[in-house]
Amino acid sequence: MTNAVIIDAVRLASGKGKPGGALSGTHPVELLAQVLRALIDRNDLDPALVDDVIGGCVQQVGEQALNISRTALLSAGFPDSVPATTIDRQCGSSQQAAHFAAQGVIAGAYDIVIACGVESMSRIPMGTSPMGQDPAGPGIATRYPEGLIHQGISAELIAAKWKLDRDTLDAYSAESHRRAAAATASGFFDAEIVPIAVRSSDNGAIVPHSVDETVRAATTADSLAGLRTSFHTDELSARFPEAQWHITPGNSSPLTDGASAVLIMSEEMANKLDLTPRARFHSFSVAGDDPMFMLTAPVPATHKVLAKAGLSIDDIDAYEVNEAFAPVPLMWAHEFGADPAKLNPRGGAIALGHALGSSGTRLLTTLVNHLEATGGRYGLQTMCEGAGMANATIIERL
Numbered sequence: 001m002t003n004a005v006i007i008d009a010v011r012l013a014s015g016k017g018k019p020g021g022a023l024s025g026t027h028p029v030e031l032l033a034q035v036l037r038a039l040i041d042r043n044d045l046d047p048a049l050v051d052d053v054i055g056g057c058v059q060q061v062g063e064q065a066l067n068i069s070r071t072a073l074l075s076a077g078f079p080d081s082v083p084a085t086t087i088d089r090q091c092g093s094s095q096q097a098a099h100f101a102a103q104g105v106i107a108g109a110y111d112i113v114i115a116c117g118v119e120s121m122s123r124i125p126m127g128t129s130p131m132g133q134d135p136a137g138p139g140i141a142t143r144y145p146e147g148l149i150h151q152g153i154s155a156e157l158i159a160a161k162w163k164l165d166r167d168t169l170d171a172y173s174a175e176s177h178r179r180a181a182a183a184t185a186s187g188f189f190d191a192e193i194v195p196i197a198v199r200s201s202d203n204g205a206i207v208p209h210s211v212d213e214t215v216r217a218a219t220t221a222d223s224l225a226g227l228r229t230s231f232h233t234d235e236l237s238a239r240f241p242e243a244q245w246h247i248t249p250g251n252s253s254p255l256t257d258g259a260s261a262v263l264i265m266s267e268e269m270a271n272k273l274d275l276t277p278r279a280r281f282h283s284f285s286v287a288g289d290d291p292m293f294m295l296t297a298p299v300p301a302t303h304k305v306l307a308k309a310g311l312s313i314d315d316i317d318a319y320e321v322n323e324a325f326a327p328v329p330l331m332w333a334h335e336f337g338a339d340p341a342k343l344n345p346r347g348g349a350i351a352l353g354h355a356l357g358s359s360g361t362r363l364l365t366t367l368v369n370h371l372e373a374t375g376g377r378y379g380l381q382t383m384c385e386g387a388g389m390a391n392a393t394i395i396e397r398l
Helices: 030-042 068-074 093-107 138-143 149-162 165-187 221-225 234-239 267-271 298-309 325-337 356-374
Strands: 004-011 052-054 086-089 114-119 196-199 206-209 256-266 280-289 318-321 378-385 390-397
Touching: 004 030, 004 093, 004 221, 004 267, 004 356, 030 052, 030 068, 030 114, 030 256, 052 093, 052 356, 068 114, 068 221, 086 093, 086 378, 093 234, 093 256, 093 280, 093 390, 114 356, 149 325, 165 221, 165 325, 221 280, 256 267, 280 298, 298 325, 298 378, 318 325, 318 356, 356 378, 356 390
Parallel strands: 052 086, 052 114, 318 378
Antiparallel strands: 004 256, 004 280, 114 256, 196 206, 280 390, 378 390
16 A cells, blocks of 8 residues: 655744734735745755645635635745645644545555645634625524534533533643643744744834744643633523533633645655655544534544554554643543643643644644654544544654
């Protein structure tokens, strides 16, 4: 079987996903173009050799509409002959892009392909739709007469079901910031971050942006304890009496701008081009789960990918479980008896941000670098996705 291997993986440093954030003055096409161009330059690769670019983006409206992956590669200077497509599997969009890219290589459809993702949450706010239209339709209203709920409410239900109290959620979140801050201070992220020139919101000067804007090194569980809950209302309390209302901005991922990209090819092509593979794709899965709990699908997705790989959780050296909300990785770790030290060891989305369409390849980028830095062999990545889905990926360091 043809091996699909990772040659390189890059990302932008996160920007706060609101007006005045470091990346908020940059068009999302240019965010994605920056990482696409970096992959080509860093590996001295002729872009005409790329068979396809597969990108993830959730809010495909406005400046992110009309196949942003194709627009971005043209902006990055790729030849007209290189095609691209943009997909939406909600928060897992670029993880799914990596699956499609690697599976295409394994099937023999591609020799070289780039998986990537982008989201500018400052410029295209979450939930934006043309003319305020309802994206669900009457069939969903019939099946779920009370309506599908916000992901934050799902996080509350998970916290209640797995008996995760406020202190536990806040302590976990503070540790995410501590780990991310330590990784930043040690220079760990330097190899994966592509600097981008941005206009300063302070004085209008053009400055480089190369440090994650969302990491707060001074965060403590005590400081998080003072934050008000985000989703509690009397109406929701009546509908969900089991909820304890522990979710706050401090134990949730922040709105974020970002872009990331991974260069994937066949092992044979890597040898032909004298490029050194860093990891190979070992196994893939995708799963659906209850859309009301919504964020629990990483559990069945992980069961599926471990079974396909013939591995146990103890065989995995690091797990990247996206921190959309603190209950998600904590619930996942409880279900698998996972080692907390291996869980998001460089910090997660609570600290590093969750730029929706970019997060899948962002997590993959950090996972590859962590395995290399520690000598680990296997890494597992999974993330919850809107409407109750999840992808899971196992990679093997080479």
